[in-house]
Amino acid sequence: MALSHSLGFPRIGRDRELKKALEAFWKGELDEAGLRAVGRQLRAEHWQLQKDAGIDLLPVGDFAWYDQVLTHSLTFGVIPERFRPDAGQPSLQTLFAMARGGVGRKSSNSCCGGAHPQPLLAEELTKWFDTNYHYLVPEFTADQSFSLSWQQLFEEVEEAHALGHKVKPVLIGPLTYLWLGKAKGQVFDKLDLLERLLPVYGEILQRLAALGVEWVQIDEPILVLDLPQDWKNAFERAYNLLQREPVKKLIATYFGGLADNLGLAASLPLDGLHIDLVRAPEQYPTILDRLPAYKVLSLGVVNGRNVWRCDLDKALAVLQHAHDRLGERLWVAPSCSLLHSPVDLAREDQLDADLKGWLAFAVQKCAEVAVLARALEQPESPEVLAALAASRAVQQDRAASPRIHKPDVQARVAAIGPQDSQRPSPFAERIVKQRERLQLPAFPTTTIGSFPQTAAIRLARQAFKQGKLSEAEYIEAMHSEIRHAVEIQEQLDLDVLVHGEAERNDMVEYFAEQLDGYAFTRFGWVQSYGSRCVKPAVIYGDLSRPKAMTVEWVRYAQGLTSKVMKGMLTGPVTMLMWSFPREDVSREVQAKQLALAIRDEVVDLEAAGIPIVQIDEAAFREGLPLRQEQWKHYLDWATEAFRLCASGVRDETQIHTHMCYSEFNDVVESIAAMDADVITIETSRSDMELLEAFEAFAYPNEIGPGVYDIHSPRVPDSAEMAGLLRKAAERIPAERLWVNPDCGLKTRAWPETEAALVNMVAAARQLRAEF
Numbered sequence: 001m002a003l004s005h006s007l008g009f010p011r012i013g014r015d016r017e018l019k020k021a022l023e024a025f026w027k028g029e030l031d032e033a034g035l036r037a038v039g040r041q042l043r044a045e046h047w048q049l050q051k052d053a054g055i056d057l058l059p060v061g062d063f064a065w066y067d068q069v070l071t072h073s074l075t076f077g078v079i080p081e082r083f084r085p086d087a088g089q090p091s092l093q094t095l096f097a098m099a100r101g102g103v104g105r106k107s108s109n110s111c112c113g114g115a116h117p118q119p120l121l122a123e124e125l126t127k128w129f130d131t132n133y134h135y136l137v138p139e140f141t142a143d144q145s146f147s148l149s150w151q152q153l154f155e156e157v158e159e160a161h162a163l164g165h166k167v168k169p170v171l172i173g174p175l176t177y178l179w180l181g182k183a184k185g186q187v188f189d190k191l192d193l194l195e196r197l198l199p200v201y202g203e204i205l206q207r208l209a210a211l212g213v214e215w216v217q218i219d220e221p222i223l224v225l226d227l228p229q230d231w232k233n234a235f236e237r238a239y240n241l242l243q244r245e246p247v248k249k250l251i252a253t254y255f256g257g258l259a260d261n262l263g264l265a266a267s268l269p270l271d272g273l274h275i276d277l278v279r280a281p282e283q284y285p286t287i288l289d290r291l292p293a294y295k296v297l298s299l300g301v302v303n304g305r306n307v308w309r310c311d312l313d314k315a316l317a318v319l320q321h322a323h324d325r326l327g328e329r330l331w332v333a334p335s336c337s338l339l340h341s342p343v344d345l346a347r348e349d350q351l352d353a354d355l356k357g358w359l360a361f362a363v364q365k366c367a368e369v370a371v372l373a374r375a376l377e378q379p380e381s382p383e384v385l386a387a388l389a390a391s392r393a394v395q396q397d398r399a400a401s402p403r404i405h406k407p408d409v410q411a412r413v414a415a416i417g418p419q420d421s422q423r424p425s426p427f428a429e430r431i432v433k434q435r436e437r438l439q440l441p442a443f444p445t446t447t448i449g450s451f452p453q454t455a456a457i458r459l460a461r462q463a464f465k466q467g468k469l470s471e472a473e474y475i476e477a478m479h480s481e482i483r484h485a486v487e488i489q490e491q492l493d494l495d496v497l498v499h500g501e502a503e504r505n506d507m508v509e510y511f512a513e514q515l516d517g518y519a520f521t522r523f524g525w526v527q528s529y530g531s532r533c534v535k536p537a538v539i540y541g542d543l544s545r546p547k548a549m550t551v552e553w554v555r556y557a558q559g560l561t562s563k564v565m566k567g568m569l570t571g572p573v574t575m576l577m578w579s580f581p582r583e584d585v586s587r588e589v590q591a592k593q594l595a596l597a598i599r600d601e602v603v604d605l606e607a608a609g610i611p612i613v614q615i616d617e618a619a620f621r622e623g624l625p626l627r628q629e630q631w632k633h634y635l636d637w638a639t640e641a642f643r644l645c646a647s648g649v650r651d652e653t654q655i656h657t658h659m660c661y662s663e664f665n666d667v668v669e670s671i672a673a674m675d676a677d678v679i680t681i682e683t684s685r686s687d688m689e690l691l692e693a694f695e696a697f698a699y700p701n702e703i704g705p706g707v708y709d710i711h712s713p714r715v716p717d718s719a720e721m722a723g724l725l726r727k728a729a730e731r732i733p734a735e736r737l738w739v740n741p742d743c744g745l746k747t748r749a750w751p752e753t754e755a756a757l758v759n760m761v762a763a764a765r766q767l768r769a770e771f
């Protein structure tokens, strides 16, 4: 019998029960026993859901109070000094302090005798490979020691056993764990810690064996990355040592292909290997030649990263071929942990039947895995035949649906020519015309788009959605917000104004709601970090813009002032990255369709007399593939998509873009190729060091390096911002510099916003006087 298993299940709960319990616990409204009870209940439910769906071997260790990497840090005793309890083992308080920061008991050696508790900085959050999940970065020191310090995994195994389940504990492998961490303090090689870490893995595997566990899944997703040679070598060393521990070990890889690491992964002295055939189907059948005859091969054929039903025929064709060679040594699985998909489609009561029929969330994906495994043994069973017939019907339905396939959109994409992604004149000529038109001072001041999203704004939007506010009343409420924002910007004497984005719930959803080809779920939540979840919109068909999306708001704002108004849009790459994409056409094609829709909006804004349009591409860098070899292809189409939406306007119309992240070195060439007249970026926290990349590349267009951090309510004074601007002017010619905050101000309150902007305008004036 080909075994079906799951690599991990979402822990947040169908109704985000874990989120709610965590937040209640943090507020002091739920005690620890209550929180633990919710966790236990969710684990029990999730095992049962997977079992009922037909999964043979259930995961344990996929549950985490905040983040699975953090759980491992506690397990190994990797607890930074500042969080370490004075005595005894770490507690849930330790865990949440590492995740969220806190107030320390350890006193400082300040002037007044060190009696003040110091704020404790949380561990850093960063993206888990190329997903939108964020993990807490382990902090290692050169003298790092490791010891088994957290019993959660063993307790959960016992819990599952008590419920009568056959389980497979899931661990992050030692190399991936070390790779994900950060060396703190003195410089050293993280690999030097491996020998110290391995005994803890040995101990864990022995404990699991003693609990009667047969198989352990060890995740080593870094095997799909470009690995330095010493890390490759370390794999052999590590697993030669762990080989002798008395449990069977399945090494799991996902999010990409093994490529040059395929031989290495296949030959490690372990009992099984899982590969992701959704992301990297080309690994099959190559893998068969390299796999030793004793090993289990787990094929990830159901996409754990998206919301579409699996094409069972297609998956089965590969599985049957593998089954003929491997027999019982073949296992069937989702491509990766289901952590990255929403929980249960059955919750969706408001999706139309067509669309609902095309989707599968975690629970449904488990059923797909199970039926595929079953189909290998009992191809004629009525259940299998029915599932295959249903899958076929869905594929045919989608392939022919006029809701998906729109000839006019496809024809427009097909007709795109090179001139469509080219502004009429080069930057050097455009900027002369733009300066002539805009008449801005040196060091022009602006903001990134959003102003505080106050409670009043959210209430008005909610009331409108619930029908408690008429459309006219809602529009007036938003107009009043716009008037307020414009008035304040005039008082502050900013040079380029914005309307403030009061009408937008979210920079992607707002546009997605107005485009054809997007759908929305009610419960399609996916954990982003801790208790935070996102509910990405679903791209299901060819994308088009039935009518203008932002023009009326911006036109209204422009009508209130004689100053320059900047229109505000979200770019095609960001729209795509923060949505669930289609699987039947490439990301590139979807980006082009989005680009054409946004291009029309840019052109409409221009026609409405708006002289500057900003197209935000916050997720541009996020889209970079895990393997360097694939970067060029991505950067080419992503850049092209941006140019396509920005190039429909005259030279006199100034195009801005905005990106907020802290790493530009490897993409600055592409950013230059995007050819926005102005780019605003997040730089304040890096002390303008980010500009180095732009300087080194001799970035030719204008730049607005953020002069203050919008993530904190702190109001920097004008001298501090002027200091940053002087630093910027050492790297970028002063006549090409703009003055702006790091990002939008929607999460801030008005008082600190106004105070910071007063100082920012003063800093700009100071610089004008100096240059």
Ligand code: GLN
Binding pocket: 448, 449, 450, 501, 507, 568, 616, 618, 658, 659, 660, 743, 744, 745, 746
């Ligand atoms: N224009 C958006 C805003 O100001 C940009 C947000 C972002 O870059 N994340 O909120």
Ligand code: ZN
Binding pocket: 448, 618, 658, 659, 660, 742, 743, 744
């Ligand atoms: Zn931003």
